[in-house]
Amino acid sequence: MTTAARYKSRVFKSEDSEDKQYVGFATLPNQVHRKSVKKGFDFTLMVAGESGLGKSTLVNSLFLTDLYKDRKLLNAEERINQTVEITKHTVDIEEKGVKLKLTIVDTPGFGDAVNNNECWKPITDYIDQQFEQYFRDESGLNRKNILDNRVHCCLYFIPPFGHGLRPVDVEFMKALHEKVNIIPLVAKADCLTPNEIKKLKDRVRDEIERFGIKVYQFPECDSDEDEEFKQMDKELKECTPFAVIGSNTVVEARGQRVRGRLYPWGIVEVENQSHCDFVKLRNMLIRSHMHDLKDVTCDVHYENYRAHCIQEMTSKLAQDNRIDSPIPILPLPTPDAETERLIKMKDEELKRMQEMLEKMQQQMHEKDTC
Amino acid sequence: MSEIVPPEVRPKPAVPAKPQGSSGGGSTLLGYVGIDTIIEQMRKKTMKTGFDFNVMVVGQSGLGKSTLVNTLFKSQVSRRSSGWSRDEKIPRTVEIKSVSHVIEEGGVKMKLTVIDTPGFGDQINNENCWEPISKYINEQYEKFLKEEVNIARKKRIPDTRVHCCLYFISPTGHSLRQLDIEFMKHLGRAVNIIPVIAKADTLTPEEKTEFKQRVRKELEVCGAEFYPQKEFDEDMEDKSDNDKIRETMPFAVVGSDKEYQVNGKRVLGRKTAWGIVEVENPNHCEFSLLRDFLIRSHLQDLKEVTHNIHYETYRAKRLNDNGGLHPISSSSDTQESNL
Numbered sequence: 001m002t003t004a005a006r007y008k009s010r011v012f013k014s015e016d017s018e019d020k021q022y023v024g025f026a027t028l029p030n031q032v033h034r035k036s037v038k039k040g041f042d043f044t045l046m047v048a049g050e051s052g053l054g055k056s057t058l059v060n061s062l063f064l065t066d067l068y069k070d071r072k073l074l075n076a077e078e079r080i081n082q083t084v085e086i087t088k089h090t091v092d093i094e095e096k097g098v099k100l101k102l103t104i105v106d107t108p109g110f111g112d113a114v115n116n117n118e119c120w121k122p123i124t125d126y127i128d129q130q131f132e133q134y135f136r137d138e139s140g141l142n143r144k145n146i147l148d149n150r151v152h153c154c155l156y157f158i159p160p161f162g163h164g165l166r167p168v169d170v171e172f173m174k175a176l177h178e179k180v181n182i183i184p185l186v187a188k189a190d191c192l193t194p195n196e197i198k199k200l201k202d203r204v205r206d207e208i209e210r211f212g213i214k215v216y217q218f219p220e221c222d223s224d225e226d227e228e229f230k231q232m233d234k235e236l237k238e239c240t241p242f243a244v245i246g247s248n249t250v251v252e253a254r255g256q257r258v259r260g261r262l263y264p265w266g267i268v269e270v271e272n273q274s275h276c277d278f279v280k281l282r283n284m285l286i287r288s289h290m291h292d293l294k295d296v297t298c299d300v301h302y303e304n305y306r307a308h309c310i311q312e313m314t315s316k317l318a319q320d321n322r323i324d325s326p327i328p329i330l331p332l333p334t335p336d337a338e339t340e341r342l343i344k345m346k347d348e349e350l351k352r353m354q355e356m357l358e359k360m361q362q363q364m365h366e367k368d369t370c
Numbered sequence: 371m372s373e374i375v376p377p378e379v380r381p382k383p384a385v386p387a388k389p390q391g392s393s394g395g396g397s398t399l400l401g402y403v404g405i406d407t408i409i410e411q412m413r414k415k416t417m418k419t420g421f422d423f424n425v426m427v428v429g430q431s432g433l434g435k436s437t438l439v440n441t442l443f444k445s446q447v448s449r450r451s452s453g454w455s456r457d458e459k460i461p462r463t464v465e466i467k468s469v470s471h472v473i474e475e476g477g478v479k480m481k482l483t484v485i486d487t488p489g490f491g492d493q494i495n496n497e498n499c500w501e502p503i504s505k506y507i508n509e510q511y512e513k514f515l516k517e518e519v520n521i522a523r524k525k526r527i528p529d530t531r532v533h534c535c536l537y538f539i540s541p542t543g544h545s546l547r548q549l550d551i552e553f554m555k556h557l558g559r560a561v562n563i564i565p566v567i568a569k570a571d572t573l574t575p576e577e578k579t580e581f582k583q584r585v586r587k588e589l590e591v592c593g594a595e596f597y598p599q600k601e602f603d604e605d606m607e608d609k610s611d612n613d614k615i616r617e618t619m620p621f622a623v624v625g626s627d628k629e630y631q632v633n634g635k636r637v638l639g640r641k642t643a644w645g646i647v648e649v650e651n652p653n654h655c656e657f658s659l660l661r662d663f664l665i666r667s668h669l670q671d672l673k674e675v676t677h678n679i680h681y682e683t684y685r686a687k688r689l690n691d692n693g694g695l696h697p698i699s700s701s702s703d704t705q706e707s708n709l
Contacts, residue, residue, distance in 0.1 A: 050542075051542060051544050052540070052541075052542020052543055052544040053542070112547060112548065113548060114495075114496050114497055114548050114549050114552060115494075115495045115496065115497045116494045116495060116496075117494055117495050119494075159432075159540075160572075161430070161432040161433055161434075161540060161568070161569055162430070162431055162432035163431060163432050166492060167492070167493055167494050168494045171494060188572050190571075190572060190642070190644075191541075191569050191571050191572035192642075193640055193641055193642050194642070194643065261574055262574055263571070263574055263575075263644075263645065263647075264575065264651075264653045264654050265571075265644075265645035265646060265647050265648070265654055266642070266644035266645025266646075267644055267645075268644050269644075274643050275643050275644060
């Protein structure tokens with residue numbers, strides 16, 4: 001391989017004595033970095049929760065864009081027969097040469113009806129569909145351009161008006177905690193006093209544990225990280241669920257222009273850490289754990305799905321007893337009668353051709369030995 | 371038997387009429403008679419007997435219903451203050467729990483009953499969750515009707531009918547939820563509903579105005595009437611007063627039972643990192659408007675509308691359904707009522 005030659009020439013123009021001392025693959029992270037920057041990143045974020053909890057505003061505040069410019073709010077009559085929809089907005093953001101293709105999956109209609117039984121089903125179906133699509137692509141022949149549409153993270157908005165998790169919150173999170181990374185948030189946190197926020201967070205944390213909901217866990221930091229980082233990490237973990245506020249408007253506060261909400265009794269600043277946990281959420285989501293979220297999606301949730309899928313298929317095949325191949329097969333849908341007939345015909349043709357080839361080979365072999 | 375009288379508004383009890391100058395039909399007095407002292411006489415009577423007021427609070431849990439009621443009546447009258455623990459589980463069906471207190475002010479005694487409806491709108495499937503509430507309201511009318519129809523009537527029939535229903539709207543900032551509309555449509559004809567926007571400190575002034583406009587429009591479109599209902603305005607003065615109120619409803623309120631020091635005064639409010647929301651400051655929220663409306667100007671009217679209109683509607687329906695009214699003796703409790 002020419003890799004050795006390649007990296008040597010690119011990086012180390014230093015003295016020859018150093019070259020003799022070490023191999024130089026410590027530069028691998030740089031190479032990976034360079035390649036990834038060129039390729040760009042993608043990230044799919046889902047937001048779920050009842051209407052009116054500030055989901056769109058928060059997304060706009062997080063990514064400093066305006067993804068929902070042309071949104072038309074339905075009035076109550078129009079919403080009577082609305083079922084839960086899944087909508088996608090994709091935007092390409094670039095910062096300091098790094099490109100990010102961000103996809104926001106929204107779930108309008110969730111929890112809005114009078115009867116919300118199984119209102120999370122369209123959402124679980126969507127997530128499964130993305131997994132299935134990726135599974136097929138991965139098992140396919142041409143794997144160069146696989147699009148990764150899997151949902152990497154789901155922000156779930158808990159209303160601040162209750163006393164903790166409501167039945168619909170619990171059921172939703174339990175239906176999704178093994179399919180996607182759930183990060184619960186307390187929405188519209190500016191209607192709570194600091195005391196109330198603390199009580200609510202404690203209550204939510206308790207209930208999450210009590211009901212056995214597996215929300216996204218921050219990875220433990222390495223033991224060789226410095227104390228400051230460890231302290232920050234600890235604070236972050238104790239702060240969940242984050243109490244957030246979003247804003248689409250810029251107001252004047254303390255002589256600066258900041259994103260905030262202007263009330264008659266004061267100004268709430270979105271990026272002020274003593275007002276809400278928005279900064280913590282943004283840092284966690286974008287600046288430190290974005291890659292980990294993707295990793296957990298690939299390594300844990302997707303693998304779960306894949307294992308489950310394969311298990312189902314092999315058990316079905318064992319029942320059907322159609323083909324006894326030990327190799328895992330493409331999850332093709334069961335073909336209809338016409339296609340099956342065609343497949344059979346082709347199979348027979350192939351067999352005949354194989355036999356002919358064998359015969360010819362034998363003839364040639366005999367000829368040679370003669 | 372007696373004919374079935376169509377429900378008409380019974381003439382109001384003898385409240386002294388508003389001063390009308392020289393209207394046609396009245397003769398001018400030639401001296402001071404003393405008719406106007408009837409006001410004083412009524413006042414004395416009312417002070418002695420006191421009066422009842424029953425208010426029901428409906429809304430999802432956590433919207434601040436108990437706190438608001440406590441703030442309105444400046445005393446610990448809600449269920450929460452009577453030993454109910456906030457950590458109780460959400461009940462599976464809507465329950466009706468009422469708590470009564472006698473509060474006194476300026477020599478006037480009021481027996482205030484607060485009827486709470488835990489479990490409303492909290493389940494995943496909230497279909498028909500207003501039915502227990504509707505049932506309760508009708509039961510109170512039924513009770514009153516039974517007492518009225520007795521041969522030996524009590525001098526003062528205990529009034530447990532719901533005079534006013536405060537409906538708490540969640541401050542989403544978008545529009546009403548379907549559950550809100552369903553509730554108001556089903557119960558607007560049976561009881562006086564006063565919608566309020568709960569926890570209004572989550573809305574900026576612009577958002578508040580927009581939200582209120584949208585809510586009013588939606589209620590109009592779906593035909594849900596809230597108190598004060600347009601059709602019961604009696605004269606132009608009433609109409610213009612009530613129109614003004616209807617323009618500002620639903621009131622965006624904030625409740626609190628904690629006091630803080632602001633500008634040298636102690637005020638009820640909520641303290642956050644960016645300021646103190648003052649409950650009784652009209653620039654901050656409309657709590658004082660609600661209080662004045664509910665208690666200081668329309669309390670008696672609420673009772674009258676309940677008695678003269680909602681109750682009469684119920685009564686007429688009952689009479690029509692059963693083809694006539696038979697007076698029952700006081701021993702009717704043991705046998706099936708033949709209403």
